[in-house]
Amino acid sequence: MTLRFEVDAVVLDIEGTTSATGFVVDVLYPYSRSRFGALLSERSGDPEVARAVAQVRELLGDPDADAAGIEKALGAWLDEDRKATPLKTLQGIIWSEGFARGDLVSHFYEDVVPALRAWHAAGVRLHVYSSGSVAAQRAWFRSSPEGDLLPLVSGLYDTENAGPKQEPESYRRIAEATGTAADRLLFLSDRPGELDAAREAGWHAVGIRRPGEPYYEQGVGDHAQAGTFDEISVISSRSTT
Numbered sequence: 442m443t444l445r446f447e448v449d450a451v452v453l454d455i456e457g458t459t460s461a462t463g464f465v466v467d468v469l470y471p472y473s474r475s476r477f478g479a480l481l482s483e484r485s486g487d488p489e490v491a492r493a494v495a496q497v498r499e500l501l502g503d504p505d506a507d508a509a510g511i512e513k514a515l516g517a518w519l520d521e522d523r524k525a526t527p528l529k530t531l532q533g534i535i536w537s538e539g540f541a542r543g544d545l546v547s548h549f550y551e552d553v554v555p556a557l558r559a560w561h562a563a564g565v566r567l568h569v570y571s572s573g574s575v576a577a578q579r580a581w582f583r584s585s586p587e588g589d590l591l592p593l594v595s596g597l598y599d600t601e602n603a604g605p606k607q608e609p610e611s612y613r614r615i616a617e618a619t620g621t622a623a624d625r626l627l628f629l630s631d632r633p634g635e636l637d638a639a640r641e642a643g644w645h646a647v648g649i650r651r652p653g654e655p656y657y658e659q660g661v662g663d664h665a666q667a668g669t670f671d672e673i674s675v676i677s678s679r680s681t682t
């Protein structure tokens with residue numbers, strides 16, 4: 442069955458939706474884990490690192506946490522896959538440098554890139570909303586196995602510039618930032634709590650359920666669902682075809 446939407450923009454979750462959680466956890470997480478120590482000790486004066494470190498201390502409730510304590514907290518959050526904003530900021534710094542130097546190439550499920558190209562060609566705007574930082578998202582789309590996909594993307598949103606993914610207010614903020622009416626936006630995600638929040642903000646929402654992903658068994662509640670992007674047809678009033 443094909444799900445049909447007439448909207449102006451599609452907003453994409455990454456992990457579990459466009460891309461495999463296994464790749465993020467097995468490739469990206471170890472890459473960042475092994476580099477946190479050097480980042481914290483050698484670049485503590487970098488404003489972005491300093492800001493993230495201050496946020497970690499605040500989350501820990503420990504204003505005096507030293508570099509070892511910060512690294513330990515980051516490791517624990519990685520273990521539990523906690524999407525803490527400062528963790529994502531620091532990972533984003535490390536990953537974007539790793540992508541730029543060619544150590545990393547991103548992952549997209551095989552149905553995703555053809556669908557993104559088709560929707561973009563049909564005049565549908567594409568935005569990303571992920572817990573991964575904007576810097577990480579930019580590098581991820583720029584360094585895909587199919588080349589630079591960033592030109593397909595109009596906007597990048599994370600927990601810093603939009604807010605937590607399970608809060609409707611974050612989706613209202615994105616609608617405002619993109620200048621798009623809520624009912625002209627379609628959100629694709631694997632997580633029911635995110636889909637609930639998008640729907641509460643008045644968006645269309647489709648749960649993506651891919652075998653092997655962490656939320657596959659749990660399902661996406663009462664949301665419309667698709668196993669691949671091929672099952673979703675999107676047209677826009679801005680369409681030229």
Ligand SMILES: CSCCC(=O)C(=O)COP(=O)(O)O
Nearest residue numbers: 455456571572573577578581
């Ligand atoms: C390029 S983003 C890396 C993935 C990541 O760290 C993450 O937290 C993704 O979470 P999502 O909100 O996309 O499920």
Ligand SMILES: [Mg+2]
Nearest residue numbers: 454456457631
């Ligand atoms: Mg996800």
